[in-house]
Amino acid sequence: MWRHVAANALTFLMVGLFLLGGLILWGRAQYDAPGPLSEAVCVQVDRGSSMRRVSNDLAEQGAVTSAAIFRIGADYEEKTGQLKAGSFLVEPEASMQEIVDTITRGGASTCGTEVVYRIGVNRVSVQVRELDPATNRFAELASFEPGVDETPPEYSETIAEADTRLRIAMAEGVTSWQVANALNTLDILEGEISETPPEGSLAPDSYEVRRGDDRAALIARMTAAQEANIAAAWEARDADLPIDSPEELLTLASIIEKETAVADERPQVASVFVNRLNQGMRLQTDPTVIYGITRGEGILGRGLRRSELRAETPYNTYVIPALPPTPIANPGRASLMAAAQPDESPYIFFVADGTGGHAFAETLDEHNRNVARWREIEAERAAAGEAASE
Incomplete structure (x- = not known):
């Protein structure tokens, strides 16, 4: 009798293990498979948010087929604790694995609203815009010239949001005095640039910044980038x-x-x-x-x-x-x-x-x-x- 019970138990165990293995394989396939999205969406991850909250939001937006499998996959890859705050673009048919990678690797927000401070040859302007995930194009919400135009309410509202992306776009051909003067007037930065950097030493580019960033540190980033540009051109001359x-x-x-x-x-x-x-x-x-x-x-x-x-x-x-x-x-x-x-x-x-x-x-x-x-x-x-x- 006991031998018969043991044999049945072993059979049930083997079946259970077989089913469990199949379930794991099925879950892994679901985790890696192309997702259900037909159009891109913007997923916002608030500061202090949890993977459970984000997975439920993704399921509500139709970005994942199962919030539970999404969380299990994130746990398996040991990425649950790496969740980053920001607004992230999720592309059509993105797999759960790709979405987890997007919201845990960090870096700049890839969608939502942004404020761009443009330092041009003839003027400094501010542009408030928002990315439309469906078209992957930005729609302008407001644009103005600080110190000349009245500050639009869209700017004040957008700049107050914690997840707003802030960029400083420096045009090619501007002088170092123009850059230093413009940066000293931006209220999102701290510190002061007391001396104009050497002419030609700053790399025209787009620079991601955060509220409270130090102006001198930003100049140092621009200088390092230009040094690399010059070295590459000199090497290739x-x-x-x-x-x-x-x-x-x-x-x-x-x-x-x-x-x-x-x-x-x-x-x-x-x-x-x-x-x-x-x-x-x-x-x-x-x-x-x-x-x-x-x-x-x-x-x-x-x-x-x-x-x-x-x-x-x-x-x-x-x-x-x-x-x-x-x-x-x-x-x-x-x-x-x-x-x-x-x-x-x-x-x-x-x-x-x-x-x-x-x-x-x-x-x-x-x-x-x-x-x-x-x-x-x-x-x-x-x-x-x-x-x-x-």
């Missing part, structure tokens, strides 16, 4: 460049940055300046003269005078036969690489062509024809402007 140091490369890149806003033109503009340096010609570029006047503290706001083009200053490349002594702005990676690897061209002249780009020339006669055409375009635009104002 053409062997026959008429450039003797990374500092000269940076200066040339800053001139390229200020001369064209057309990305594809940068290597061609670089070729003109390299050709001029190789031939011992003056660079003859207006942005350096302007920098010599403003020292990068704001924009000139007018045309250059003949006396300024003739004045012998360290930054007047119509007079000096070389690069100016320092960069004239903070160039981005593309301009640094253009300076390091310019196009091979015969051009030594260029002038605006009315499209936002430039007309390039090999000879002075050809250049003069391009200049004459540009003067015609300027006159036509001036006449059209006067007619429109009448």
